[in-house]
Amino acid sequence: MSGHDTPIPMSSRRSGPLSGVAEVPGDKSISHRALILGAMAVGETRVSGLLEGEDVLDTAKAMRAFGAEVTRTGAGAWSVHGVGVGGFAEPAAVIDCGNSGTGVRLIMGAMATTPITATFTGDASLSKRPMGRVTDPLALFGARAYGRAGGRLPMTIVGAESPVPVRYATPVPSAQVKSAVLLAGLNAPGRTVVIEREATRDHSERMLRGFGAEIAVEDAPEGRIITLTGQPELRPQTVAVPRDPSSAAFPVCAALIVEGSEILVPGVSQNPTRNGLYTTLVEMGADITFEDPREEGGEPVADLRVRFSALKGVEVPPERAASMIDEFPVLSVVAACAEGTTVMRGVKELRVKESDRIDAMARGLEACGVRIEEDEDTLIVHGLGAGGVPGGATCASHLDHRIAMSFLVLGLAARNPVSVDDGAPIATSFPVFEGLMTGLGAPIVRTNG
Template sequence: MSHSGPKAPLAAAPSGPLRGTVEIPGDKSVSHRALILGAMTVGETKITGLLEGQDVLDTGKAMQALGAEVVRDGPGAWRVSGVGVGGFKEPEDVIDCGNSGTGVRLIMGAVATSPLTAIFTGDASLRSRPMGRVTIPLSNFGARAVGRSHGRLPLALVGAAAPGPVTYAMDTPSAQVKSAMLLAGLNVPGITEVIEGERTRDHTERMLRGFGAEVEVIEIEGGRRIRLTGQPELKPCEIAVPRDPSSAAFPICAALITPGSEVRVPNVSLNPTRAGLYTTLREMGADLVFENEREEGGEPVADLVARHSELHGVEVPPERAASMIDEYPVLSAVAAFATGKTVMLGVKELRVKESDRIDAMARGLEACGVTVEETADTMTVHGLAGDVPGGATVEARLDHRIAMSFLVLGCAAKTAVTVDDAGPIATSFPGFRPLMAALGASLDEPEAA
């Protein structure tokens, strides 16, 4: 179910030091894939640490609609009894993916090579987002999509009855598109190849191997060639979901900009295709330490410790965008407190996320007294060396990361920052408010005017 109903404004007032150790929810990207691949497996897959935000719960409901059994045993503990590759049944009703672009695009890939028709919808934000970026590549397998103008939801996807293997060269870096093509290739005889000119999140490749699929990754000049052997019998496994680096970014960044703070976040995924923000923060002078580095479930993890830091602006190269695409909103909030300007290059993908995140952050930061320059593909934040006025009410635009980013900014601004609707935060980080409060943040409903 997507966020609906009356808006839930929330204000972040300047706080004292943020201190403590906090447990972050499970990684959203891994959680989506665990449910989907579990549903395509013969047997029972056990998952621990699953993110129980609305986005992931909607993916679980979609797997049930396609014939899998999905059962919750306790907090973060789930079992998926799958139907096997090619075993999906035609859903009896519309599949509602709520706010999740990842969920809907990956599910479309999973069903695109099965002879069934599935109808997809979502909340107002998801219905405004382009789906052609995944339905057009999937048409190479023979799948057909019929939707609103510009390929928007609601949309009917008619799976291919006799799909053949595909070689697809991606023109834009996108882990969602790559993953959709690989999931579609599971039910296709022969070798499906996806060629990416720039490395993107590799959770799907890692997890496919864990379930027993044959996946070969070949490094080529400027990118990678991923080869998947189709029609495997996936084997059930036990998946321990690491903590989400995108969610960890919010308490980490709040600590870096709030004087006197020291925050520890254990068990965070440091998959190199997801760690671009942490590289960037260190370049800005962040006191950010990785402790107890190890590998769990095929994913590198560590305990992160962040302390308040005097930061300086940097230029973030375009080739880093894929590894931190969801973290640019909170990075732009941090950049407002740095000395000098932070230039973010190659970020046009932000225009087609849950909101136009470049426009949303630029308008909100300007309302808080920060100068921002933008082009179609760049955003530049002129830092105020820790002296951010704040004092504004900004629009979240049904976007969880916009809402959380401005609440982080409010923790260290001179006066409180209010987001007009904090409800969408539940899609990815349902415990965000109490977690931040436990560290010492001041988050409250604003007084009625």
């Protein structure tokens, strides 16, 4: 099983001004989908800018196990020779998805309507995460799932012999659930319909359309209705992966809270279903300019110029949560360095991510001298203003890459150093984080514990 057997303790301390160009990696969500849809197309898909973090590399290995030919041809450049919709072969071994909830749930969906059997596992963090939210709708197609108590990994999926199309309303806003159902619908006859009350990131819809699937999206009183016509022949594509707005969040937020900073983050996805953090930061008074807006790989992108800013607390509306669900940990760090109170509502989904991110951030921020209030669906941070966070604590990362990076960003603006017990999980999504941040001038170091 993949995992992080050897912890890497890390620490950061108060920084001088950050400056330079932060070339963040490719978008993780789009990277996963490019590999999976490339494997389901007929012919060769070429991908540039692929995120080469552990999560995505595990998806590449999984696609090979299902019979696709997946080859790295250069830095961030990959070739995928697909087997067609319904063409997956039965894997010979267990599929290890490491730390990736996106990877395992999307792959389960992609194979669930093919009459093969596959067993999935993951690291200690992924094995705690609920899979029922995906296996329940996949059962409607005719797939069967056998896992541990609570619908947890390891889990075996027996694909449907004679899949049927489904109509499914997602009970919680989740791009992973929506995407798993749409991928399963590819090999089902007729039309599969997904209804979501709140719009979630739409990379799957965009990319499915790009690969030649017939997909329609409409807004109705019951929500956003996505209709997919099954059994298409997907056409191979050339996919240019834009830079990940969730990864960009860390240098962006660091520059906003470290006095005197100015950085440029080029080519960041500006997909409206992913930009909730940036909308919120601007509301807080962030000096961010969006330069040279353009389209790359079917996604809107822009270059972000970011300067240190005097920030104020705001209330984040619950309907924005789905567009920034991965960014709440680092937003809570920014909120700690702002004047006044920041209220984040509609965040209960954070409790079932790689860790219980509400609890992890609340406990770590409290240890650093920040006053926190929380309930099941809300996190409230009482800001201490620029340079006002005492710091001086060692925070638990809980095997969660975003928790580790968030506290390392906090240390750059706190009065005393901030440490994390294990920075190893950072490699799952942002393998160049250390080098990129130190290149901007951030004093982030590995420690001996």
